Amino acid sequence: MTLFHFVNCALLTFGPHVVYYSATPLSEYDTMGTSIKAAVVYLLTALIKLVCLATFLKVPENEGFDPYQEVMKVLIGLVDVAGLYFALTQLTHRNISQNHKFQAVGLGWAFADSVLHRLAPLWIGARGLEFTWEYIFQGLEANANLVMTLSLAALGSLMWLRKNKPRTLVPIIYACAFLLATMPSITSYLRKALEWQTREVVGFEIFSSLVMAFFSWQLFSACQRPL
Secondary structure (H helix, E strand, O other): OHHHHHHHHHHHHHHHHHHHHHHOOOOOOOOHHHHHHHHHHHHHHHHHHHHHHHHHOOOOOOOOOOHHHHHHHHHHHHHHHHHHHHHHHOOOOOOOOHHHHHHHHHHHHHHHHHHHHHHHHHHHHOOOOOOOOHHHHHHHHHHHHHHHHHHHHHHHHHHHOOOOOOHHHHHHHHHHHHHHHOHHHHHHHHHHOOOOOHHHHHHHHHHHHHHHHHHHHHHHHHHHOOO
16 A cells, blocks of 8 residues: 555656656657756756855744745845856757757756755655655645746746747746745745645645646737737
8 A cells, every 4th residue: 555655656746747748749840858957957056056055045944934934045046047048049959940949948947956865865755655635735735836847937938948939928937937936935824824735735735836837828828929
């Protein structure tokens, strides 16, 4: 039963990344190298964030919501945006379209995030003797993160790679990207300040990821039309 639970949770957490790669043209255009490079950039970015968190944040005395701490986390979290910028603009890619490039980068970025933050807890906890919903919620959270990362990568490609885009859409693109970049602090506020339960927070993340994916898709499609 414990092995069955672990396998189910692992498939829920990591399976969608594999399915997305296989079911989209990414596999046909052999973009695995781009995804691997993006994953490496993510790991380096995570290391920089860890050093910044250890340097500028103090250990909280309680589990309450600390505005100063959260503002600092938002600023440090912008390192992710810088990492995505580097992955989208500075890495050498195969001759693939902008559409496939942001998907490959976003997929590699989200997969590395899931491995770094969820593999060890899953391996240790999901094999326990007692069934818990925690790791199922963790898998659902990983799926929401995949969608939000792809949305942020799409918006990043519009900001940094798409030169000719309607000027009226530029503020909306930047606003959506900022909202996605600050999502960890928003969920932290819901957990600590409003004391939402895990299932409520995960439900909010799933709903938010779908809404942001819709807006990102609409913005990306609008920017592809000739001016």
